[in-house]
Amino acid sequence: MTRDEAEQVLAQAGQTTDEAFPLFEAALACAVHEDPERPLEPAREMAAAAVARLAGRLDRESPEEAIAEALAGDLRLNGDFLTYEDPDNADIIALADRRKGLPVLLGVMYLHAARGCQLPVNGVDFPGHFLLRIETGEGPMALDPFSEGRIVLPSELQRRALRAGLTPDYADRLDALMAPVSDRQVLIRLQNNIFARAQQRADWVRAERSALRRALLDPHDHRPWLDVAAAREGQGALAGALQALTRAQILDGGAATAARAARERVRLRLN
Template identity: 30%
Template structure:
């Protein structure tokens, strides 16, 4: 009988195999959160996500102005379903527990942003996550207009001055906004960045088993990223599981033809084999 973790990984793999246009950010975020909630039934959360999508479809359309769409999304998320933001703190953007956010109807930029994107995608909105550092900002486009929204403060939109001030707060007074910060990233990439941040925090805290768990989920979400497999080998070896590290990396190289990073992985394998008993 398969473990619940194996079932979640299998379901996450099914989501990850879809192309970016069909990628379901709500379902993927729910499955990623499920790793920290063993035994929690996901059906009620999927029902809630479906309700958000249905309500958004009834509230507005992609043909409405950006102002009308923003107000409709506010009514759905804030008024009808009672969501609110925790204390606005740029450093807390990486809070990614969607299950906890749905339970409490309160979250930070990442989970609230995921819910806004999920609801807006339901009616075909042109909404995208921006490539802005340490922030989960979304841009909504309609009828020749664009607005940038911070999910923790959706009652106002952000202009160039707001973004400049935010960047300086995050990276220092010398930082300046450039064109790259206005570029869109895929929903999949947004989730990868969030969970990669969790992995980095786990490594910094010395909780390597936790980091390995996150890496396992990330390898399913974005299997083509060879650096995730290299990091897995390194962490396994640091925990003394050299044989497992070797077999994991060998299996990856035999099953895939990484576009980059192969030499780095083969070099790590060479060093691990020299250490193997």
Template identity: 35%
Template sequence: MGIDRMPMPDWTALAALDDESLPLLPAALLIARDEYPDLDPAPYEALVQAHADHLREEVAAIGQPPLKMAAINRHLFEEVGYSGNHDEYYDPRNSYLNQVLDRRLGNPISLAMVQMEVARRLDIPLDGVSFPGHFLVRLPVDGGLLVMDPFNGGRPLAVEELRERAKPHLGQAPDDSVLLQILSPAPARAILVRVLRNLHGVYAEKNEWDRAARSADRVLRLMPGQSEALRDRGLAYLELDHLRGARQDLARYLELVPDAADAEAIRDRLVDAGGMRASLH
């Protein structure tokens, strides 16, 4: 039995869905359609399904979930050739799922989505993990977790390596309870937001402010009122000389987080751009 799939939604329909109803693959392709407006989702749905169909008989004959995942990873990363784009990590194409499926190159979260979508079509409950740094995937096994790195061929990660990976982001190696919390499954909405935030970061670094604003706007479609996205869209609007939109977004950001570390700098930027300081206190 495969997972249920639905036609590619529009942003209004997508935003109205709860986390459990959000269709990850169609939503990821909807993000890609912003950059590739002629994108037809059907061939990409068919490609992911073909990966699953190719594996179905082999995986069904395997008893243990870790061995099932080993077969999936071998097919995706060795036979088909999906791999992490180590040479051009910040290429925005690494975040657009149509490009990932076409080029067989991606970043951790996009490769995780391919891995998850194929596994779920084979009734294997593979989840994403919003791990600090690189996105990972997890599979419940025998009362524990098998954690894998899709950016490096689906390689399983030992507990000590996970602690070491988390340490630079947390200031110290996490204990068991903190590590388990970090390894909680990421809902579809959180995965999509992370994709969009990655894109925002890439485009802001390139000074492509129209695309940066668009990425932040899509986050706000999925999570209305999200403070960082309001700030990011407002700052992009400032760069685009869209002062009215910048004032609205940044004033709302300062209402939500008045003690933010960047609050005074944002007030100053708005004043310099012709905003009204009195309305921002």
């Protein structure tokens, strides 16, 4: 798969409904878009093994135990505590080799396995640390893919929420803390993560690619185009930045003020 072909896959994924969103294939296309010079078979084999291992355990274990044992135990997927900032921690092709990554990348594999076994698992856009929500006979439970899929108790969720800066009244609302998000939003969160790290390093080429992937995955959102513009401006590609800002304005009139100010600044630099 070439980078152009990866963009086509992402554009097609962007046109699907949330229910039909192809999470693993879109994540694979994101990784190819970042670095196309790698074989895809190891990642596909890992994904197939995740589904098979989980299916084999569900007959004798509870769903929450089975998914943790299959992904963290059998496949050895775990959080990267030592080199957390390594860009490979956000890349699903690299995950097949390293078996470690960021919470949201690991979550993609958990969700792929769950979808393959019809398990009711969803991502949770928890502040500062991505989690999973699994529906059980005792109610919803939170799982942490970064820590071997272990269960996160409500009291710990509340402590984490307070540490993340949420107000006490919000931190007490478990329904809000565990609100599920779509698979599309899970993958967009991963791309946001890549963008933020690239921006911190002033790696504007990587930042532009990650922002463009967000724009393809959610073609109705104007915000990725603002980030594309910022990344292009960082590279000195002012005409391209102006095009991205115009795209943002077209998509959402609510962005017009911010985009117009940015366009004017870039236009003056062009002159």
